[in-house]
Amino acid sequence: DIQMTQSPSSVSASVGDRVTITCRASQGISSWLAWYQQKPGKAPKLLIYAASSLQSGVPSRFSGSGSGTDFTLTISSLQPEDFATYYCQQANSFLLTFGGGTKVEIK
């Protein structure tokens, strides 16, 4: 299995802050990485796929970068609706795996 490790597990930030979340794969996955946002009681929402492609309808303040084993999700200016938990997911192999999540909390 490809293990996905996210850091930090939680981050406190204020509206307007720039927030960066990282995801590391246990082996190289090229650009086979996605990022999801999940709010309490809701299904995950796809934000970024193929490491840096923005899913349709997702605000441009979200961006993704990286390849190989190290990836980053950046929120350029945190908005009130962005407080949520974020997950990365690799699709390099047929055994799809997710990171443990990063909770973005209000400071």
Add this chain to the structure above:
Amino acid sequence: QLQLQESGPGLVKPSETLSLTCTVSGGSISSSSYYWGWIRQPPGKGLEWIGSIYYSGSTYYNPSLKSRVTISVDTSKNQFSLKLSSVTAADTAVYYCARPINHSLNNWFDPWGQGTLVTVSS
């Protein structure tokens, strides 16, 4: 707009079989070459891919669950289903069905169903 909706019992006894159905609306399972997936999330924990099924019936399972999982498709009802046998408390989770964004097996999911909580308890 494609929508998915999970349905099934919210409470299952230990050692019994969990059975869920995902009903697809706004599109046809049989006319689109997608691998439809099941993902679960234990309360307060992360996400785990359970398995996926191609519209023709080919299946792919997470090896950690493979001995207990069966995913099937009923194109006449535009549904696909999940069965998980010999459940324990560790199988208590919100179960989601989802469709990937393109036609390959290794993929990312959008849209997702709203999820359904299944509790394993006597």
